[in-house]
Amino acid sequence: MDFLRPAGWEEALAAKAEHPAAVPIAGGTDVMVEINFDHRRPEYLMDLNRVGDLYEWEVGEDAVRLGACVPYARIMEHLRAELPGLALASHTVASPQIRNRGGVGGNLGTASPAGDAHPALLAAGAEVEAESVRGARRIPIDAFYTGVKRNALAPDELIRAVHVKKADGPQQYSKVGTRNAMVIAVCAFGLALHPETRTVRTGIGSAAPTPVRARAAEEFLNAALEEGGLWDNGKAVVPSLAQRFADLCAAACDPIDDVRGTAGYRRHAVGVMARRTLTWTWESYRGARRTTEGAA
């Protein structure tokens, strides 16, 4: 094994071009587990800790450009207002020790269906900034996950940043596990209200071969909210509407039975989380409307 230590981004791209099999390591929270357990013996390990700009973020007008290696702890601390869904998801990641090291770039690189960031990224809307010596491109998050632990990156590409849309409405994130800390998701659900476009977006984790959106559920809800004038009149989402949305979210799952839970349980739990996160976000949206309009 060789240990590559690029001092900057250009050097990292050159190294990846020369050694496409090189495994990038940042927080090490996935890669080192595989090495410690002898599941993986990469020919080259490429340390990204020295590439400083991967640890920075910029808050733009419409989106946050989040460096690939910004640790979850920083997201929770500094980006709660701009990226509330991702901040909530970050807080469910493992433990403080892991959140101090791991970041969204690694979550995307590993592309596990159980990765905690994915449902939040899908719900908020995001693009992955990938780059190689051949050039840079932005991969829409919906096109990024291509299979179980597979993603759209080419062998010579590295993830530089993720562009996540700034929240224009309430966002929620919910995760089912056997305890609060140190737990891989049995399943997870992210939901974001986008009042500016009058749309709702979702993300489902750990209940299909890849992280997925519940598109049919989104379309149903978008139409129902529009039809009822709910974005304007601020009325509550009636239980039958929430239940139909929940059922469609459950139907969007394609889960498996495994040691963490059965497929049936996952479908059920995703439905419950969908209903709850819709209620939480919608009540928050209505509350904010009342506050901004100054009505009692």
Place this chain on the structure above:
Amino acid sequence: MRIDFTVNGRPREADDVWEGESLLYVLRERLGLPGSKNACEQGECGSCTVRLDGVPVCSCLVAAGQVQGREVVTVEGLADLAGQRSRGAVARPGEDTGLSPLQQAFLDAGAVQCGFCTPGLLVAADEMLERHPDPSDADIREALSGNLCRCTGYEKIMDAVRLAAARRAERG
């Protein structure tokens, strides 16, 4: 490969390090610092917790090559670190600083049973007390949520951290 870094305030070097080796292995097997414990090797138990440039991390998940030129504090360095904090000075190498106040509180509160999780808990709790000198129970639980103890049920550990914080408040 060769790694040069700072451990507990002293420059150290490790030779013939395998590229896939963890910081934990380097500390225990190459530098003779067995305080950080090797248990799960997958970041789940926290017994290998050290501070890397001040931040608590699982040393089993840090590749040795990643610590080149960086600063690590292990449980063996907690007494020195506490001394520095209270005196604002660096302990002389070889000076016997005994136990840090947090370590003493763990003993006094009966927070140590088999002791395997203790080093990780000490490093994590020590860092938390730097940030939150007067921690709530929620602060303590959150900070220690990545450290597993299978003996105590955590109550004595909570007592120990509260005791350390109370003693520090008394001293002013």
